[in-house]
Amino acid sequence: MTISGIGKLLLLSICAFLYVKHWESQDSGDKALGIARFLAQSPIVIEAVIQNSPPLIEDKIERLRASIGAAFIVVGNKDGVRIAHPIKERIGKAMQGGDNQQALLLGESYISYAKGSLGHSVRGKTPIISKEGEIIGVVSVGYLLTAIDNKVSHFLVFFLGMAVLVIFANAIIANFIARRFQQSIFGFEPEAFGRLYKEQQVTLSTLREGVLSIDANGKLKSINKSACDILNIDPKGALNRPFIEILPDSDLTKLLVTKQSEHDIELLLNGQAVIANRELIKIDGQVVGAVSSFRRKDEISELMLQLSQVKQYADLLRSQTHEHRNKLNTISGLIQLGKIEEVQQIIGQESLRYQKLIEFLRESISEPMIAGVLLGKSERARELGLVLEIEEGTQLSHLPSHIRAEDMVTIIGNLIDNAFDATLNHFDTEIQAITVSVTDFGQDIIIEVEDKGCGLPQAFSLKELTKRGVSTKSDKGRGVGLYLIQQLVDQYRGAFTVRSEQGKGTLMAVYLPKELH
Template sequence: MRWSQLNFRRRLLIIMTMSGLLELFVLSGAGFSYIKKWESTDLGEKAIGIAEYIAQTPEIIQAVELQDTKVLREGVERFRIAIGAAFIVVGDHQGVRLAHPIAERIGKPMRGGDNNKALKYGQSYISYAKGSMGHSVRGKTAIFDAQGNIIGVVSVGYLLTGIHDKLLPFLMFLIVMAIIVVIANGLLASMLAKRFQRALLGFEPEEISRLYAEQAAIMATIREGIVCIDNRGYLRAINRSACAMLGVDKASAIDKPIQQSLPDSRLERLLSTQQAEHDVELFLNGKEVVANREPLFQADKQIGAVASFRLKNEITELNLQLSKVTEYAELLRAQTHEHRNKLNTIAGLIQLGAYDDVCQFIGQESLHYQSLIGFLRDAITEPLIAGLLLGKSERARELGMTLVIDEGCHLERLPPHIAAEDIVTIVGNLIDNAFDATLSAKHTNGQVHIHISDYGQDIIIEVEDRGVGIPVGENADLWLQRGVSSKKKSNHGVGLYLVSQLMKKYGGQLEMENSATNVPLASEQVATGARFTLYLPKSEPSDACNTQV
């Protein structure tokens, strides 16, 4: 099985076991060598001390002078047995043995080749050499007569094999301890591997590497800006889109407090509140963004926070485009439905043979459309807005209501800074809200009035319904916030919000009042119907800050 096919637990177990074995063998070998050397040195010091004592003994000196091998052998042999030395050898000035533990070797030259320092220079020293009894550590010293002449040499030695035998139990102890430590190390490695894998959520190193690469690729391709901090408020991750949007240098911002690169983010606030925030409007490095922010938790412990955001103008543009597409689709649907009903009516009249009624019906419809189209062509110069009013008129008829377009409507070409699509969004949303309000009040006459004019310095758009009015006592600005609606169904509260955004974009003003009694919203008097009047200056706002929310 290849190494990459082993799981993390087995890899860690093998690595820790092998490293433990290697460390123990190195330490055991070093310890054994050190103790062996220390023991050899200690025995050498002991041997040289004994040799000097023997060399200074008068009986030994006299026996060497007389070449009395019997006295020398008996004297040093008793001493050798008493101190446990491997051998004590006494030689004359030529290095010929006068005393030796083995009697047959007396009279023969001393072996080892390490007598020169003693016989020539009269030194005392420790040597390691191989003699007739094997490798040994020796203490050597010269024997002097009364006149100070060198007359012989004493060599006291301990065999190195004896040292090995003495250290063998210690070596066995080291081996046993090494085995015990390896077993303990293996158990510890297994427990650590389990704990690490729990911390890594059971992933293998290669899987973590792949996930990291995938995350980096995903972060790089997401259009939304993404920012992540740790529990200290330090920036841990920021993707390419966020850097481009906010002008942040990733290399200098990572692993530093987020306040340095994004001082207005307030993302670190989530570390204390631990509450998610959605659709939060912020200014980051001079850019207005809409952010969603979530605290990060691991095993019920907060480890940081993450935020995703888009530039607000991009979101507004998407909402406007969606609103425009919805308006066009609704217009087509209403016209298709209305024309299908009329075609069914014509088909029925033809089958009944009522040809005169068919002609009259076609004439009436043609007259109605021609009259409405002619009026809109003369009053509303902008085609998109005229088409919208024509479509909403058909939609009102389909809903059983009437869209009353004021005869005083007048709208020339829009100023260059005002987009026709924005006016379509404003008018379409106000009319749709009026339709919904009128339908909710079944006792009314089912009329919605609209007036558009560009006389004077402002473009005035006024839409009036015959619904139940806006609830009294409420703050009027509340109805302009996203998601606030009087409708019980979900996915509402967007129309007036878009109108409000476009109003602020062009520096306009929106007035809301209950129309039947023509009293302000704060009045306690019950009113039916509501009137929305929007004023958009024809001149372009001089202060760009007026376009910000």
């Protein structure tokens, strides 16, 4: 407890004591006034005042005073001369205090505080009225203030003792709470914790990913700028409100019930497609909330597409380098052997093969990037000991404006790569051909890739295979190609079909409408 808190507690104790003292004085005054009124109406008191006879009431007054614990009971005549007093020597002398006027002159009953012959006292005074209605005297009953102080002094000791006890107890409780509080903030001092909180806020504001958290009651507790921008949420009116009211599309609160984290899930929030990760917030094993981070799905898809294209271009360069190195080594050996005619024949065959393939692609495929990927995959097939056959009916005069060439490259490249893997995994080494067809006849652009490989396991459906991370192969990092294809097909509102037979091959076809409806 601070010095100011201790001072306030002591002041409160003193005020409480003064209140008790005032209450006791007031109670004594009320009691004194009640006794005075009773005596003023007593016939024997009235008779004693009329006859000016102190012995008439002396004993009775004194017994009454002793029984009620009053300091004095004084009876005076209309001139203020004592007829009864606890000290006999003062009978017949004038009453002191100067507070008889209201009773003797105005006939009022009242409580007063004055200093008399016995000291400072609280008094109850009332006039004595004869049968004829005349004021003939006054009765004064009093309690000494020193006696009242002695009576309530133990309250001051009690209040001060309680104050000290409260201070001591508060120190123990404050120390206990401080330790618990420090444990709850992982041993940091409040100042350090405040600094860490500010650092966290700044860090979250710099992230491109959206990050938000809810408490155990499902109320939004934090949200960074990226999350507000992605979900179009106003942070000022969102915090500490039920998250279901802010974002009805979200089911983040279900984690508080299922207690299961979720990773790389696709969601549609406020009309925005996102890829999200969700984790529970636990303290001492208890779930106290949940946090979610997410990014726009199109950003992640764009990044994956770029990586896929880079991989395809790298494969193209690698396969061409490998193939040309083999040819150059062969030509070098023949030259050293003096086989010039054979060298010319190899060069001629190679040039003719390339020339035919390039000429066919140039006439059939108007988009250079698509022609390039087909040429590159053809070289890659030769490197793997396979044959990539491009059907003679292949024809792509032009791409619709809404279909990007990069997306076509991604679809064709991944379909062919899957066909390569399926063929290489097949035990029948005689069947090594993969057939590719790209046509734009009719209302759709149709891409077909057929292999005579191992086929798809019956345990895997197309819906299962097009999930990210799902693959028929055990290698880590697989399960991306078909997922990307499905994403692009959905984007262009097309169709993706697979016809496969175990051990006999697979035909994969993609249909992309030329016009969006």
